[in-house]
Amino acid sequence: MTSRQRDAPGTPGRSLALPEAAAQKRSGTNLPRVGGYNQAVVLDAIRQADGVSRVELAGQTGLTTQTVSNIVRRLLSAGLVAETGRAPSRGGKRRTLLTIRPDAYFSVGVHLDPDMAVTALVDLSGRVVTRHRRRLPAAADPDRLVPAVTRAVDRVVAASGIARRRVLGLGVAVPGPLDTRHGLVVEPPNLAGWHEVALRDAVGAATGLPTVVDNDATAAAVGERWAGGADRAGSFLFLYLGTGIGAGIVYWDRVLRGDTGNAGEFGHTVVVPDGAPCRCGARGCLEAHCSPAALVADLVERHGKRAAERLGLSLDPLRVRVDHGTLCRAARDGDPAARDTVALAARRIGQAALTAVNLLDVSRIVLGGDALRGVTDLVIAEIDRQVNGHAIARRVRTVAIEPSLVGLDAGAVGAASLVLHGTYAPGWRMLLAES
């Protein structure tokens, strides 16, 4: 996928403009002693706008112009925003416009997928400056992983030529479930051999950077919100399709995390009653039927070994990623068996997405993750049919189904954005306290 992708089959759903929708912008508070929060709100508003004046900021955030002016003065002296031009105003006096300075600070994101680690250095706009991809051995041992992550972080920082003091922190995205309060990875079904790994503290100590750890799908959703600017304002469901399947939920510009920080375990929605056993212990989960490994198995089961031979699949469990890539390319090129296999998986994802949309009432679904390589259009079309295919559902809302604006690095960019996102510590608040 490339950035700023072409139109999705679904048209953006703006059919029902509820009064609440207009009030979705985060409001500040004029109470004293909460400057950190207000600063984060103002900074986020500047970041989302393509040039905004102090008066407009006051209107958008609900803060007084005096409070906005004070915050802007601090942001200017911290080098986080710049005055970039003037726009005419009704009174004749021209208003100074403020924009974010993307190269003021940076953060590093690491996405640990079971067999691949992607590390990226990202600027304040969510743009990737340098990246590093490295295959991980099967069942990566946490003790060996921490030094590997540290080396990868050092490498992307060194390659960028950026001084380390301008790197605000490190975000690590891993498959769930997690204990986000303590930064523990709790026996993720997709990382064999991991049991309550204190990843945050270990990586933080090894790199010397403030570190946050989160679920990969949630991180990808935060990154999409961050890098997507106005195109990703409001609410959306981010479906992450990688080795596993997960969802990140952005609801009225906030990330919905759940009581334990594990909201969005979309891959464990049951789509086939009494279906295939899932690594989570249940049967018939989406992940058990639609993961890359499941797709390869499904092709063999429904179209026979002949079809797998024709496509040149190895059927070696250690080469699932390669086989899945081959299967997806064949589907894209029109092979009927491969196309049918991908379409069935996409239909099941669409069914689960329909349930989620009915539950959450969101008007946009964003798809990301590298299991979509080559089949994004096919998967989007099938999900669109499931979600928007019923006349009554369409009358309530048309759900836009769109590819991620971040692209294949969604996990790593998302991890980096965890450091920058206002709801996380350390975030803007840490940065502003320092300056």
Ligand SMILES: [Zn+2]
């Ligand atoms: Zn499951």
